[in-house]
Amino acid sequence: MRIHLRRSHAAALLIAPLLVLAACGGDDDGSGGDGDNGQEAPEPSDEPVHLTISHNATRPQIEAVWIEDYVIPEFEALMAEQGREVTVEHIEGGVDDYKTQLALDLSVGEGPDITSFDQFWTAEFAAAGLIEPLRTLVGDQVDEWEGWEQIPDAVVGSLAVDDEPYGLPLGTDGRVIFYRTDLFEDAGLPTDWQPTSWDEILDAARTLQSELPDIIPMQLNAGINMEEATTLQGYIPLLLGAGGDLHVDGMWQGDTPAVRQALEFYDTIYSEGLADTDMQLLTDGRDRSFEAFSQGNLGMLIEGDYLWRGVINPEGNFPLEDREDLVGWALIPAQEPGAGIRGQDFVSASGGTGRVINPNTEHPHEAWELLTFMSSYESQLDYVEREPRITAREDVNEDGIAHDPMLTFVAEEVLPLTWYRPGFEEYPQVSEAIQFMVENVVSGRSDVESAAQEFHSTLEGIVGPDNVAGG
Amino acid sequence: MTNDDGRHRDEAVAPDNTTDDQRQVAPTGEGAVQAAPADQGTVTPEPVRDDAAEVAVISKPAAIGFVAPAIGLIGLFMMFPAVWALYLGFTNYRLTGTAAREPEFVGTDNFTRALDDPLFTSSLWVTLIFVAASGVLGQMGLGFTLAWLFRRWRGWTRRTIEVLVIISWIIPGSVVAFLWRAFLDGSDGTLNAMIPGDVTTEWLLRQPLLAIIIFNIWRGTAFSMLLFDAALNTIPPSHLETAKVSGASAWQTLRDIVLPSVRGHILTTVLLVSMWTFNLFTPFLLTGGGPNFQTEVMAIYVYRVAFGQGQLGFGSAVSAIMLLINLIIALVYFRMLRERRKKA
The missing domain is CATH 3.40.190.10 (Periplasmic binding protein-like II)
Structure with a gap:
């Protein structure tokens, strides 16, 4: 028996490194054909909806605190007012290789419904079909959002490919x-x-x-x-x-x-x-x-x-x-x-960050509502009160960061001469x-x-x- | 089974101990300890073993039927992914970007690129040094030494030592890595605090390879120790006593009696430990492969190119090369094992 035992041990050890990588190559056909969500996004349903959101942050980082203390209770209350049962769950991120994990999640049809996203990942994720344009996912409703007017075109473009926005930008820095x-x-x-x-x-x-x-x-x-x-x-x-x-x-x-x-x-x-x-x-x-x-x-x-x-x-x-x-x-x-x-x-x-909707979400409509809720004037103002930063919205910047000398310096002196990644x-x-x-x-x-x-x-x-x- | 003859044969040199195995050892039996050289030169005629008799209990179709599910599962969960990964190694498949959606066949490009990459070559060297120093020399050497030193100890002292060694083996890797980082830290690490004077050496930067080697010896000695402990117990005490009576020194006893007896165990341990160590990723938790790739063993190299840089195709190719190297180690091992058996 000993010989046999050894052989199988040996075989398992031999193949181990290959197995890990093979697991990654499994599902490359699931990413391309997500057009079925298409223009006909589902109407708001009466069924209870559960959404997950992830940001590459953990408490006490302010993004995580803000999501848990402001976004989730406020959004759930707003939905409840409309007579809809929507629950939101925050999945803590805060890992070194958030990007890799996200790419792997998306490639097998998993991942949070809404995720934070760095501007410079957009092109490669879009090319891989791991993310989809907002209009594809949500429909024409995207164009009706009031926030577009407040976000400069260059900032919208940071999360867009061929002028098609893939997500909502959060802000920039210097x-x-x-x-x-x-x-x-x-x-x-x-x-x-x-x-x-x-x-x-x-x-x-x-x-x-x-x-x-x-x-x-x-x-x-x-x-x-x-x-x-x-x-x-x-x-x-x-x-x-x-x-x-x-x-x-x-x-x-x-x-x-x-x-x-x-x-x-x-x-x-x-x-x-x-x-x-x-x-x-x-x-x-x-x-x-x-x-x-x-x-x-x-x-x-x-x-x-x-x-x-x-x-x-x-x-x-x-x-x-x-x-x-x-x-x-x-x-x-x-x-x-x-x-x-x-x-x-x-x-x-x-650089800049934003949020995107997972193309695999079962509730693109509600995800879009949550996304725009988080990028609304009130929400962003609440955010900059916790942590002043240059947001994508000009109305928030005017009202929210004027008292912060460093950020004002960035907005006025640095951004005019800055450079963005290709x-x-x-x-x-x-x-x-x-x-x-x-x-x-x-x-x-x-x-x-x-x-x-x-x-x-x-x-x-x-x-x-x-x-x-x-x- | 047939591969455990070392013990039987060695009993040949101890004529006073011919009890249950007499039928086998009867033909020879000349010589005392000094005359029994380490290379097991006494050729014992092997009684013709009827291997067929052992499996004759069940018919061939039935045997196949019993084995088929296992083969099927191995094929599904091990062979197929392995072949699939091998296929990926011939493509430019990536985690993101266009090549994630439409990977292209690139032939052997990945393999030639890997062999051209100085970091691949350096990671191969680092791995070989790591395996030899921490696995074979360190873990096995220390494991054998411990097993040998404490072989006659019984009771709580022995158990305490065993527990201490085994604890380092069973604590989860991430916890251990955290402890070692705290231990080796430059500004407030335990090691620097133990050294007299105001020492602020960043050990993981100054002696990175040595650090992961010592870490891995500490980590994995328990396995070798347990295995050798079991092996040493298979040596009949009478052999050792005979050696003692014949005036053999400790070294002679070790060389002429103990090592030949446990040679099979040593070979098995070499195989398992070297393969384990070769594929080990844990150094990453200590050094991340750095500083500047000085501790980038192959598992970390694959991780960096495949997941860090998203080159899954290239990573698969490198994994296939790792597989090949493991295969060579295994072949050498089986070869040695067979020769040993043939000699026997």
Whole structure:
């Protein structure tokens, strides 16, 4: 018997890794043909309806609190007033690979009825048939929503493919340099600081390094573990500041001078010890950088306004009670004045989030009602009272964030010069190639030249050699 | 069954112990311990075993009938998905994007791409080092040592040791990973606190490979220990006593009596442990494969390309390569097993 036992053990062990992947390949025909929901969306029914909603957040993050404390009770009450029995369940997200999980869920016909969604996933999910245009799912009713008038076209477009909206945008953001004014003061630097070139950032970091040797002068996201943060608030602001871009005139930009200049800057700050490499390579590095900044152990941090509203706000994960007094913010300068993209002196990059309806939902009509309820003026105002942020709705922005100096700064100074990610389905792969390239430089795995060359060939592998410029 | 002759044969060297197995060992029986070399050189004529007699109880069709459901289930839940995954390995199937909806056949592109990828090669090396150091040398070495050292212990001391070792084996992986991260953390980890002086080493960054190797030894030693413990118990005490009387040193006893007796067990353990370790994903929970891929074993590599980057087709191809490597390990093992039996 022993032999037989061993053989079957062996067989099970042998095949295990394949089984996992095979499980993913099962249902690719279920995604394409969801047109049956078509134009004839079901009318509101009298049957009890149960909806599920998921956001990539857990308590005490404000999105989760808001959904549980405001959205669900208010929406259920509203439905009850109309004599309809609708219950809503919040499925907590808050995982690192929310996107992967969502894609897997959708590909097998599962997943929450409404889910939060990052703007830059739209193209690839739509191309895979994992999400569907709102008009396909819900019908003409979509056009009757009052909210469209309040959302700028560019923002609607962030969750659209070929002008067909796939979801409702929630808001946008901007990237700046946050700095600790208390540390700047201790180091003899001006507390009202606005660098106009990369050299001025380096000067300030070097001053912090020599005056306050116990703190980390600055942090610029660089690791693979930082994921999209590395791309959007690390590499991209540098690339744009050197006059580069990701995609120009139909061509992806490979190994260009701007790429190398951005990498040189990374190399300088990490090899001089102006920034802490460990914090980039650890799996929880981003949280560590937040923690260091909130505790006054980190001088400068290039981040989105998420840091301000979601991390160091008094109810955030790393609260800073008197953030108005201790934290300053400055525009990210180009390498030299005028050297940035479009000849700009300063640059920024923006992302955005939204919500989409699951094409597999049994209740597209009710899901749409919930979706628009969450994006209504009243709901969004309630949200920004909990956490001021730049929403997609202009009426809410006017009434909701005027008192917040940081967000007003983003809305007025940053958004006019910002940059959005190209809406191609290949973008996420390009972004990963970027993270890889940058980590190779800061970890010392390769020098600037070979990292840039490797990026170029990786890019050719992703989009095809004919679509890559530079090199 | 036929593969347990080691014990019987070895009893040949202990003539005073010929009780129940006498019929088998009668022909030989020369020599004392010193004369019985480690390679089991004494060829014992194997009595002709009538394998047919064992299955003759049931007819062939009936036997097939009994086995068919099992074969069917294995085919449905193991072979079919495996073949399906192999097929995916020849496509550009992706988690998202156009290739998710309409995957295209790309031939062997995925396989050549994998072999060209320096990260694939490095992950293969990392895996082999990881398997050899943590699985074969670490877990089996330590497991055998523990089983050997405590073989004569009885009562609560032994049970305490066993429980401690087994606990590390049965705690869920995610919990263990959390404990180890807390243990190895740079700023307030237990390890740094135990070292005198103001140490703030980030062990998972400075010694990542060593960290996951030690972690895995700690984690998996129990299995080897239990197996070797059982194996050592199959050695008749008389052999060891004879060795003692003949003046064999501890090392000689180990080399000439113990190891030959448990060779079959060792082979089995090598196979199971190396395959297990080869496919292990747990290091991910400690290091995520980093820093900069230094601990990216193949299971993590597959996870990263298949789920992180959404390249399910490419990931399937790499899985197939992993399967092939496992197959080679298994073949070598069966080969050794057969040779051993032939010799016997």
